[in-house]
Amino acid sequence: MMLSFVLGFVGLLVTGTSGVDTAQQPPSQFDVPHDGRLVGGGRCSGWIQMKHQGKWRNMDLRNELAFGSYKVQYARVVCQQTGCGSVNTVFARKMDRNEDPAWQVSFYCLGNERNFSECRKHTRKSVHYKNTTVFALDVICSESLRLTDGRGVCSGYLNVKTELGWAPVCNYGFDSGAMDVLCRELDCGPPVYHSQSFQSIEKPEVLQPFQQFQCFGNESLHQDCKIMVNTSCTSPAYLHCESTKFRMVDGIDQCKGIIQLKLDGEWRVMEDPWRKMTAKDSEEICRKLECGSHISTSVHYLQHSLPSWSVDRECSHSRRSFCWTWETGFSNTLLNVSCSDNVRLSSWREACAGKLEVRRGLSWSPVCHSVFSKEEASVVCWELGCGFAETSKVASGVNDNQDWSQDFTCNGTENTLDECRSSPMGSMQQECQATFITCKERPARPRVTIQTTHESVEERKYTSLKRGGRFLVSCSQNTPYTIHSFHLRLAAVQEQGPEWSELAVDNTATFFFARANETHQGRFTCYYTFAFRQGVFSEANSFSLSVQESSDLRLVDGNSRCAGQLELTQEGDWMPVSYQHSWSQKEAGVVCRQLECGDAASTRRVDKQEVSMWRFYSDCDGSEHALMDCGTATKWTSSSTVEVICTDVLPKPNITVWWSKASKNTVITWGYSFRIDCLVKTQFPGGHFVLVFSGLGQSHSHMKRTVNHSATFYFPSADFTHTGNYRCQYNNFVYNQNFTSESQTLTVTVKEGSEVFLDNGAPREDGNSSCAGLVQVLYDNKTRFLSAAPAVWDKPHASVVCRQLRCGSVISTREVQLQKEESVWRFFSDCGGSETALLDCGSVKSWVSSTGVEVVCTGEALLYNIRSYMGFFFFNTNIEAPSY
Ligand SMILES: *[C@@H]1O[C@H](CO)[C@@H](O)[C@H](O)[C@H]1NC(C)=O
Ligand SMILES: *[C@@H]1O[C@H](CO)[C@@H](O)[C@H](O)[C@H]1NC(C)=O
Ligand SMILES: *[C@@H]1O[C@H](CO)[C@@H](O)[C@H](O)[C@H]1NC(C)=O
Numbered sequence: 001m002m003l004s005f006v007l008g009f010v011g012l013l014v015t016g017t018s019g020v021d022t023a024q025q026p027p028s029q030f031d032v033p034h035d036g037r038l039v040g041g042g043r044c045s046g047w048i049q050m051k052h053q054g055k056w057r058n059m060d061l062r063n064e065l066a067f068g069s070y071k072v073q074y075a076r077v078v079c080q081q082t083g084c085g086s087v088n089t090v091f092a093r094k095m096d097r098n099e100d101p102a103w104q105v106s107f108y109c110l111g112n113e114r115n116f117s118e119c120r121k122h123t124r125k126s127v128h129y130k131n132t133t134v135f136a137l138d139v140i141c142s143e144s145l146r147l148t149d150g151r152g153v154c155s156g157y158l159n160v161k162t163e164l165g166w167a168p169v170c171n172y173g174f175d176s177g178a179m180d181v182l183c184r185e186l187d188c189g190p191p192v193y194h195s196q197s198f199q200s201i202e203k204p205e206v207l208q209p210f211q212q213f214q215c216f217g218n219e220s221l222h223q224d225c226k227i228m229v230n231t232s233c234t235s236p237a238y239l240h241c242e243s244t245k246f247r248m249v250d251g252i253d254q255c256k257g258i259i260q261l262k263l264d265g266e267w268r269v270m271e272d273p274w275r276k277m278t279a280k281d282s283e284e285i286c287r288k289l290e291c292g293s294h295i296s297t298s299v300h301y302l303q304h305s306l307p308s309w310s311v312d313r314e315c316s317h318s319r320r321s322f323c324w325t326w327e328t329g330f331s332n333t334l335l336n337v338s339c340s341d342n343v344r345l346s347s348w349r350e351a352c353a354g355k356l357e358v359r360r361g362l363s364w365s366p367v368c369h370s371v372f373s374k375e376e377a378s379v380v381c382w383e384l385g386c387g388f389a390e391t392s393k394v395a396s397g398v399n400d401n402q403d404w405s406q407d408f409t410c411n412g413t414e415n416t417l418d419e420c421r422s423s424p425m426g427s428m429q430q431e432c433q434a435t436f437i438t439c440k441e442r443p444a445r446p447r448v449t450i451q452t453t454h455e456s457v458e459e460r461k462y463t464s465l466k467r468g469g470r471f472l473v474s475c476s477q478n479t480p481y482t483i484h485s486f487h488l489r490l491a492a493v494q495e496q497g498p499e500w501s502e503l504a505v506d507n508t509a510t511f512f513f514a515r516a517n518e519t520h521q522g523r524f525t526c527y528y529t530f531a532f533r534q535g536v537f538s539e540a541n542s543f544s545l546s547v548q549e550s551s552d553l554r555l556v557d558g559n560s561r562c563a564g565q566l567e568l569t570q571e572g573d574w575m576p577v578s579y580q581h582s583w584s585q586k587e588a589g590v591v592c593r594q595l596e597c598g599d600a601a602s603t604r605r606v607d608k609q610e611v612s613m614w615r616f617y618s619d620c621d622g623s624e625h626a627l628m629d630c631g632t633a634t635k636w637t638s639s640s641t642v643e644v645i646c647t648d649v650l651p652k653p654n655i656t657v658w659w660s661k662a663s664k665n666t667v668i669t670w671g672y673s674f675r676i677d678c679l680v681k682t683q684f685p686g687g688h689f690v691l692v693f694s695g696l697g698q699s700h701s702h703m704k705r706t707v708n709h710s711a712t713f714y715f716p717s718a719d720f721t722h723t724g725n726y727r728c729q730y731n732n733f734v735y736n737q738n739f740t741s742e743s744q745t746l747t748v749t750v751k752e753g754s755e756v757f758l759d760n761g762a763p764r765e766d767g768n769s770s771c772a773g774l775v776q777v778l779y780d781n782k783t784r785f786l787s788a789a790p791a792v793w794d795k796p797h798a799s800v801v802c803r804q805l806r807c808g809s810v811i812s813t814r815e816v817q818l819q820k821e822e823s824v825w826r827f828f829s830d831c832g833g834s835e836t837a838l839l840d841c842g843s844v845k846s847w848v849s850s851t852g853v854e855v856v857c858t859g860e861a862l863l864y865n866i867r868s869y870m871g872f873f874f875f876n877t878n879i880e881a882p883s884y
């Protein structure tokens with residue numbers, strides 16, 4: 001596929017390989033004996049053959065292929081010899097499986113030689129036999145146009161072929177229209193006007209009468225122009241076309257695709273190895289292609305490289321418009337350029353804004369503003385890949401004598417202006433002015449207003465909300481288009497936050513939030529979408545919300561934030577609320593809810609001396625979340641105020657578990673002692689804690705008075721019945737009522753495991769233990785013998801070991817000599833003998849010794865796995881209840 005466009009133009013040439021066919025040679029009618037010809041095409045096209053040592057053979061340019069500009073010189077020599085005109089196109093090509101030998105050449109030509117022998121003469125290079133693959137040059141020469149004494153293939157004094165031979169063209173009448181036609185016919189770039197460069201070039205000798213041209217500029221061949229003889233003409237016409245020409249290949253139309261460049265007669269892919277091309281350059285390429293506005297440029301990667309013209313680095317430093325020079329090279333990147341076909345925004349300054357013009361034949365026509373709507377403008381911006389039409393207005397400048405384009409009618413959903421309905425302008429008697437469109441990548445961001453019960457703020461970046469208060473976020477945008485919906489999104493730090501959407505009414509949407517809480521904190525963005533086109537999102541407006549404790553209301557003098565006399569503030573003035581007959585449990589309930597103190601337990605009138613207060617006019621039904629949501633307050637003087645006691649007057653207690661290793665880990669090893677602490681932070685004296693337990697098949701509770709607002713429940717030896725959920729319940733009698741608050745639930749697990757082993761000298765299975773042997777202790781991840789020396793080690797200590805290992809009771813214990821002195825654990829004891837875990841009543845320290853202790857117990861070890869774990873409950877019913 002990739003080569004298809006490279007090989008494109010040689011389609012007209014027969015790609016045969018055996019070329020020695022003297023019969024095809026055109027009859028010689030030239031004075032100079034010739035040694036070059038073109039075969040395989042017409043008279044003026046084909047691949048080059050050369051006559052050497054009397055034999056015509058394919059010319060093999062193997063060594064010369066890399067040098068781009070030499071190729072066109074061979075072509076000029078061969079076009080000249082064969083009586084054809086200027087070189088139009090060259091193309092180097094590999095001919096495989098060549099049966100006949102070719103002439104491989106290592107000379108090069110300057111282009112003005114009359115035959116190849118002259119080229120050879122001045123380079124003193126030879127011709128070789130060649131037998132294998134041939135690198136041939138395909139050439140297309142012009143049949144009837146010739147540029148002489150010029151530079152390159154696109155400029156020079158112009159000759160046209162007449163019946164009498166090549167005749168010069170008169171400079172008189174050779175205007176821009178004629179230049180347009182001739183540059184196009186020669187397959188060069190557009191004409192370069194006002195060029196003085198040719199003045200230094202010697203004028204050719206005139207042998208034939210001058211031909212005088214008269215062209216409109218829209219003719220496809222010079223023969224379509226009016227041509228006459230001017231015998232009195234004095235100066236010849238010099239044609240100067242741009243030597244570079246662009247084209248698009250492999251695209252859907254002539255304005256989209258892979259960009260190719262023709263230079264020195266050769267089409268190659270264009271490369272931008274230094275990534276120097278700017279949007280302005282792309283815009284210029286589109287203009288040279290006679291397309292509309294530039295839409296996009298992307299790079300396409302190939303697996304193999306192709307011959308390329310690359311933008312020269314030196315030249316692209318000086319950024320005069322299109323000051324590019326080109327280097328021959330090989331590239332594996334292609335430039336994929338997209339220009340609009342029939343629509344353009346012409347502007348000197350920027351892409352995506354300008355005077356709207358629509359193609360009409362070979363020219364571009366402006367569009368009448370009075371018949372152009374916002375829908376049409378949005379289609380134009382979309383088609384040009386420019387996003388969204390921000391404005392469409394009358395273009396400044398002169399508008400007379402315009403050839404107005406047709407009138408378009410779009411509904412805004414079309415992808416191109418061509419898809420819209422159109423009718424000729426002629427029928428409409430409109431006063432016309434040109435249209436100027438400004439596109440924007442996205443529609444402008446909406447306005448945001450945040451409304452709370454206290455204020456309404458517009459376009460503020462940070463707003464602080466009161467907890468529990470209601471608030472509104474409204475987003476709106478003043479645009480001529482119809483907004484479909486608004487979207488409000490809360491940006492979470494990591495993941496996607498929640499998003500709310502509302503259909504727009506009059507280009508506005510309001511998001512309602514009944515109660516502010518911490519889930520409404522963070523950075524919000526609001527944006528909108530349009531009804532007519534999916535995928536157009538506006539820019540987002542962002543703002544941050546924070547939620548603060550409700551601070552317009554408080555309960556004072558009550559030892560708790562949830563009990564006391566009610567005070568309100570408005571603009572900073574904290575004052576009590578006067579008691580009214582209308583004050584009831586309903587209003588108290590709203591107060592407790594607003595303070596997040598549960599429900600109202602009681603409310604009553606409290607008398608004091610007369611002071612300034614708030615008089616509250618209530619309209620509450622009791623379900624409100626904030627008092628000021630259902631009433632108003634005015635200043636007042638009174639001697640009675642309101643007391644409110646809420647149900648959550650007691651704060652929640654904390655629950656923690658501790659066991660002998662001072663660990664808060666809730667997984668406790670069997671046999672160890674542990675304790676559970678209940679703690680409450682409160683001003684109230686007294687009260688008691690209840691530790692509520694629910695475990696496997698049983699639940700019970702234990703009560704303790706508080707001491708310093710806390711209570712501790714001891715468990716001397718953890719066993720499996722202690723596995724379960726614990727809660728601290730704090731009870732106190734305050735304000736003549738019993739109140740209760742509960743801690744969170746703490747889950748405690750008792751697991752099998754011991755750091756003490758008896759080493760009977762035999763290797764043991766994992767988890768197995770024996771009931772007699774040397775005592776070993778695992779501590780600090782090291783298992784070592786326990787040393788008695790120099791501390792006390794006796795039968796009560798040994799009985800702790802037997803109990804911990806569930807080996808029954810102790811039979812004997814003694815100190816023994818180890819085989820050698822080694823690292824041991826020395827034991828510091830605080831044991832009485834009734835404990836269930838050795839390290840629960842003592843600690844160990846690293847020591848070097850040669851003595852250990854041996855313990856012999858009565859029973860075999862019981863092995864506890866999940867099955868025996870349940871069995872254990874069954875037979876072990878005499879569990880000691882914890883003492884309180
Ligand atoms: C090439 O042209 C020169 C004259 O310029 C002539 O002397 C010579 O014979 C020609 N060679 C061939 C092979 O035609
Ligand atoms: C070309 O090469 C082939 C095979 O390599 C050989 O048979 C043939 O004779 C050669 N022809 C010439 C003219 O050298
Ligand atoms: C070329 O332009 C002239 C004048 O503008 C017009 O009369 C003529 O029809 C055009 N010819 C073509 C082929 O478009």
Ligand SMILES: *[C@@H]1O[C@H](CO)[C@@H](O)[C@H](O)[C@H]1NC(C)=O
Pocket residue numbers: 170172212230231232233234235
């Ligand atoms: C011929 O060309 C000359 C200029 O070189 C010009 O003055 C004259 O008018 C031309 N003749 C005609 C018949 O156009």
Ligand SMILES: *[C@@H]1O[C@H](CO)[C@@H](O)[C@H](O)[C@H]1NC(C)=O
Pocket residue numbers: 250257258296298300336337338
């Ligand atoms: C060029 O770009 C267009 C879109 O801009 C894409 O559809 C097309 O496939 C591209 N062509 C190549 C060869 O990458």
Ligand SMILES: *[C@@H]1O[C@H](CO)[C@@H](O)[C@H](O)[C@H]1NC(C)=O
Pocket residue numbers: 411412413414419420421
């Ligand atoms: C808009 O016009 C296009 C093409 O004319 C049509 O397919 C489409 O249904 C129209 N949409 C609406 C919403 O009218």
Ligand SMILES: *[C@@H]1O[C@H](CO)[C@@H](O)[C@H](O)[C@H]1NC(C)=O
Pocket residue numbers: 513514515516517518519
């Ligand atoms: C916060 O308010 C939302 C409703 O706006 C509610 O769904 C959520 O449960 C509340 N969260 C807390 C912690 O109160």
Ligand SMILES: *[C@@H]1O[C@H](CO)[C@@H](O)[C@H](O)[C@H]1NC(C)=O
Pocket residue numbers: 654679680681
């Ligand atoms: C309760 O525990 C939490 C978390 O462990 C801690 O932040 C808080 O200060 C504790 N409260 C009391 C009264 O100890």
Ligand SMILES: *[C@@H]1O[C@H](CO)[C@@H](O)[C@H](O)[C@H]1NC(C)=O
Pocket residue numbers: 733736737738
């Ligand atoms: C409060 O609780 C205590 C103990 O549970 C009980 O004796 C007393 O009657 C209760 N008082 C009231 C007012 O309910």
Ligand SMILES: *[C@@H]1O[C@H](CO)[C@@H](O)[C@H](O)[C@H]1NC(C)=O
Pocket residue numbers: 781
């Ligand atoms: C304890 O030792 C074992 C193996 O000797 C090792 O895998 C483990 O990471 C150690 N643990 C600690 C806490 O060092």
